[in-house]
Amino acid sequence: MAGSTSKTVHDIFHSMEYGPTSSSSATAQAWLESHSRALGLFIDGRFLNPADRQTRTLADTKGDHVCSVVCAVEEDVSQGVSSSAGGLRSWSALSCPQRAKVLLKWASTLGQYGQCVAELSDLSQASCSPASLVRLAQYYSSWAQLRDARLPHWSPRGVVEVVVSDDCPLYSLMLKVLPALAMGNAVIVVPGLSTAPSALLLAQLFTEAGLPAGVLNILTGSAVSLWAKVAHSPTVSSVTYSGNKQDGVALCKTTAGLGVAVSVSPAVGATCPFVVFESADIDSAVDGAIEAAFKKRKEIQWVLCVQESVLDSVVARLRLRMAGLKCVALASEADRSLVEAVVQGAQQQGATLIQSCGPPAMGLQYPATVLCGVAPSSPCVTSPPPWPLLPLMSFRSNTEGVALANHSPHGHAASIWTEDLTLALEAAKSLSVGSVWVNSHSVCDPSLPTSGHKDSGTCTDGGQEGLYQFLQPSSSCPSLSRSSPASLDYDKFGSAPSPAIVPTARCVCVATKFYQQFVGGKSCKSESGGSFAVQAPDGANVLAYCPDGGRKDVRNAVEAASKVQPGWMKKGPSARAQSLYSLAKGLEAKRPELAAAIRAQTGLSLDEADQEVELSVDRLTDWAARCTQAQGGAPAVPQVGSALSLPQALGVVGVILPDNKPLLSLVTLLGAAVAMGNAVVMVPSQRYPVPALTFIQVLQASDLPAGLVNIISGARDQLTVALANHNVIKAIWYWGSPEGCQYLQHTCTGPFKTLWLHSWGPGEDEACWAPTSASLLEETWHNAIQWRSIWIPTA
Template structure:
């Protein structure tokens, strides 16, 4: 009998090579495409629609085969879809929570019948999403649909939600937006990227089969970003949310600027994430996971391998052993091959050494898995990674250096930390500025994990209960922005108008208006320019006072003071922050007469009304002091064995342009929300009513808040808005102002990406509108608190 050619277990473990891949079949997906003549229409009002005389585009697989063709929607289709979504919202939102939950659960059974077709179509279109992940999403959000009125009371759906994804976004990222929007009672218009379009159309059909009302889920195909911007113009659209790469997300923000619709962005594709291996790690497991993660055929993230110096040689040796004989990875095109060759050549010129799976790279759109050893944080192939199976490797010496290297990237999507020391793992996870940290694992995805992309990786939270709130609004409030058409603006000239000159009009000192100082770095000071602006009396009377005319340099000084003190303030215990806020409330109460006088002088209300506003302000600070140690995240029920933590973290430095209404109470409410959660603030008081904010400087001076935590800069609202928008350190801007100011911020705050909270203070007729700050509604305070934090999830597996 001839000797068997099969390898022994010992030989397999010595070579560590992969076995042959099982042949995959996509016959069911091909049959579904053939049923539609390989030309997919739009899905509107619960059925497929294929209008005549429409352009179409081809979806091509990596091997060059045409999978199918999709229709490019036009204005007539968008109008029909908007009408359908409006009707679908009325039908879907009128159902009870239990009825909506049953529809989503029913889809689990429908997927059991047609799951093979969904899986095969995802594989054929390279829109990665496993059937089990879809089922988990449906089960999770069907539960939230059931519990909405119980656990998310005082909140209402926003209406029609537009979900836009880029061409390289996965189906999972798309459904992570669609399902919570539906669960909260909204209707959804999906504008998918090319790869996710066929699976999205199939799922829309299955949703209708499961009993979703016609119009509650519509799918429009075409060029995603321009089409998404057109769909957002619909008068009933309440929210636009995006997943994909950063470039398309920035384009969508710019294209929708001025429409008066909130836009949230999750750039989950193309981010650079650190893979940190400490000397205390299980080296073999870490190396295997790094290879599996970094050299996928289609990956959404770029990885940076960070290795402690003491084990660097050992890890490189294991990489050589594991990578020997690995198959080459196919690239999307020959153009990508040119980019990879250029990146590798540049890396070698900078002194990097290569670890490759084969000695010679084959021609064409194939490239061997490659580790670039000796990378530096500033290397171009680290800062702007090219497509393909490249893994830069750099070393670090200490724990703090590992965190510094991990935080060097402008992205903050995720990180993988490898160590057997739990204390080290948690300290590193807390110090990394990312939305997800996976300990001794990578790419753990579950809908119960809330993820806020930090820095340039997002302006919203997806997953968990926290991810539901982008699709909800406080039930008592109206839309913060007015729906309108963008105005024609020269963004380079916004905020450059010269202020009205202040000239002396009396020679007697007794008749001269009082002068105030702004508050920067814990000190009352003049503006850098030395100029002043006049504060007019209510009703167009004379000049009440003069206040400093701050500008870009004043904002710069305020941000520098804030960034110095904010990390230390954030690390203070919640009880210590609460004590400081209680002391601030006592200081305000001690100066209640002066503050009430400032409110009367500025607004013209009666003394009794002014005293009531001061009293409410004192009480509001007490509420925020109580909030400090009450809502702090916690552990999450994951379906896997391990521990999952959700942690709310401060944003950093928040810029605030305050409203005109209730100038003292609104300011205290906003400052309290930001400071209670660990942020520092740069405040621009209402230009119309700045005196209560400037009088509040006396309260701040006598408080025990760290110098620089709260800064007040007065002057032209538009000029200071420009300064806030263009400062890279400011993480978020809360703005109450004009429609032009809202449009400017949406257009400008994309690089770096900022979290925006925008309110237009006047309607089309010029009538004042805005939040009722005197209303102690729990949803108002919760909304502010949630806008002042970003969420981090930490996953720790167990045996």
């Protein structure tokens, strides 16, 4: 036709751009206008907007005013907590099918108002697809229906506080709220500034769906002091957090000593590797990298790792694909200055730039930029660079590529690109991350459990495993009891010197024995050479002298454990089971000596002591049988392709044992940790250490690798401090004082450690070690593993 311009397929291919997207926000604007653009609180099923409260202003990407949000004060917190207590009673009175129907109706209502939800989340820079929220609701409604049948030994925690930071996406918020509701809890949400409007809208839709008043309350205001005020209420039983690490650390410190369980998912700002192997489809990999890093603002930062044999090809395609990209909007002038400083610093270190265009002289616009040739130690790699920067590093071998990807302190996710399925699976299992996407990125589904690895959190979200943060064992003793934080000097905790051993002229009526501890597969004295006296049950005589271990002993034990743990983890479940069966057989052979040690230490009758040894043998056999039970699976996901969920060992676990049942408690916790591939550093009861130190004879005769199990005796608080401050320790299981629990909650944040805390007094936990306590065994099993999801698309 006249005037038409013909284009070849080649021309069209090289000029392809993303099509125009609808930017209308009329529906969301109308909803905001209905609230006069002044959003209040949501308490007891209705909106409240007190007139005398401070407000925070929310702006869109262009700087235009979206709305104002009320900042809740203590009076609002009290009202919200009281409403949640009433809502919990109403919610608990419903049956599981009735709660499931409410969640399904909410999903239907969300579909009806999906456009408003999508527009409002885009306006507030907390973009979230309504379809993903509907999928969440449908998935967790099924768990609400099946809770009593599938989780018979568990009950809801009660009132749960869900906290997110200002930069957290809406999906992460609802990934906490919906499972908490599905398990029968009432929820108090403290959203960030960007998620507050969408959270209030979704709460309104919950009311329309028939959620009883008070079950879901929303208190806006992002200050850490508000989060702590809610947590201080005796009604609140647990706190779960999503967002950036800084706010997560602050939350842990302000809630330490309250006696509430705290779980954190600090994924925002995490650095995630994007690994391109030489066997990858280079065009698809480059398109995926550009989309992940530049097309849409994400809460995570990417680092591109490319194999040297295809580096030139990747760089050439990056230049070609980025030529047509527009500049992206930054949030503030401070972000612009930070971006320019990072780029200038990278260039001074020898990096070259690939940019879609030259940066404008001024304004809040900056081009998409790839920093080529940066070193792993470069600040733009170690500290997440601000959007839209993408560091690029190279590696030679496949093994080096995995090591480079594991260089990041974060363990949130990774994307690997290869057409070699064997390489993909091997790399996925070797990466220390919670999610691995093969030839894809940023895919998620609630059916897959994902745990935070390294410095990316202490809880598991998704799947059945993600439900346990909102549940507690029905029949076992509570882990923590509500209390007021003690006035604790964290720098001096555990620094009290051990009592001096002074010879006396008193007649010793019982034979005094000197014991040794167990480090690196060898019996040894403490590094200090000191000992402490253990009293006989009558309190009149010294029963034994035990090593007084300290920080150097913990260091040696952790070093030995970290060397042997990777090899032990790689052994198949059957091999680990056989080792535990052998350990149980060795324990049976030493039954008389161990029974005598328990009797001499605790004063129990010989029959009672012998029964504890018998239960310990049975417990080891149970753990051996369970070795092959936690195998993960391939959940059905709505996306095209396949997905795997795999249980993984935590690494090196520190265990501080209780006073009661000194042998049975040791065997129970040791068996669970070792069965799943962990190594352990165990601290026996300071009051009753003799049975644990006698058990060393069984370990010496076993076929467990040297260093897998280490036993260090000494002052509980001193060894707790040493374990808490060792970066290699991944988790701490603690039975001790409330002050010890408070110290661990306050201290174990850099990096985050998974904590399983018990502040029980004498005699309170004895029944929980009984053979009928199935809930304790199940809880122990879940605390011994973390989960990884692997996505493998087929199209």
